Amino acid sequence: MLVNCPDCKNKVSDDATTCPHCGRIGVFQAPPEPKPHGPLAYIITFGVLFGIGSCMYSNAREHSANKEMCIEKGIKYFKEIGAYPRLTSTGQLAEEAAEEKCGRTVGAFGELRASEAPKETPVESAKEGTSSKQGKAVVIPTDSKATYEYLEIGGSKTKPTLLIKRTGPSGVSYAKRLFNCVDETTKYLGEGDTLEEIKTSKPDKDMGPIIRDSIVWYHYKKVCK
Numbered sequence: 001m002l003v004n005c006p007d008c009k010n011k012v013s014d015d016a017t018t019c020p021h022c023g024r025i026g027v028f029q030a031p032p033e034p035k036p037h038g039p040l041a042y043i044i045t046f047g048v049l050f051g052i053g054s055c056m057y058s059n060a061r062e063h064s065a066n067k068e069m070c071i072e073k074g075i076k077y078f079k080e081i082g083a084y085p086r087l088t089s090t091g092q093l094a095e096e097a098a099e100e101k102c103g104r105t106v107g108a109f110g111e112l113r114a115s116e117a118p119k120e121t122p123v124e125s126a127k128e129g130t131s132s133k134q135g136k137a138v139v140i141p142t143d144s145k146a147t148y149e150y151l152e153i154g155g156s157k158t159k160p161t162l163l164i165k166r167t168g169p170s171g172v173s174y175a176k177r178l179f180n181c182v183d184e185t186t187k188y189l190g191e192g193d194t195l196e197e198i199k200t201s202k203p204d205k206d207m208g209p210i211i212r213d214s215i216v217w218y219h220y221k222k223v224c225k
Contacts, residue, residue: 003029066106073109074098077170081215082142091208107193109170137167140218145169153223158182160223161189163198174198177216181224184210 008022078094101108146168185207190198
């Protein structure tokens with residue numbers, strides 16, 4: 001490669017050790033390419049920043065769309081279980097509850113997973129004054145599109161806990177409740193799409209009244225005989 005001699009400015013090979021024109025001794029190298037400056041530098045910088053901004057904006061739009069879909073599924077779910085426009089357990093607006101859950105994870109009301117698909121189990125109706133055997137699927141009159149399974153009963157005689165599995169059109173969900181059989185109140189100890197999510201979810205702060213003939217009422221009759 002030919003480069004300019006620093007002294008005489010004539011062309012000399014970059015492999016040469018002496019300039020054949022002026023006799024300069026040394027290493028001959030091509031000058032470093034100038035870094036972009038002026039308008040070109042601004043254009044390159046703007047292009048990089050624009051690319052990063054576009055990526056962030058796209059991710060934000062996708063998250064926002066997923067959250068909106070999650071809220072819609074949540075409202076549909078609350079309507080299915082008869083907890084619309086307010087949750088019967090806490091009195092909270094269903095829209096607020098759905099937005100709160102979807103704010104934590106957009107999969108709060110996810111689709112039915114294959115591993116959680118309902119199995120062929122005997123189904124019986126839950127009637128006032130009666131209860132299903134543990135492990136059997138139960139149909140509650142106020143939520144006839146879904147079936148419930150009572151997976152675990154714990155706690156004490158007056159303050160029992162109940163682990164519930166619900167299978168409905170919107171998928172499978174789990175809930176664990178604490179009941180006070182004396183004053184007929186209840187609260188969530190945890191809820192989620194999986195049993196693992198129940199362990200990490202936050203329990204309700206206060207106990208709430210149980211409304212007669214609501215879904216919770218039938219759960220209450222299961223543990224508070």
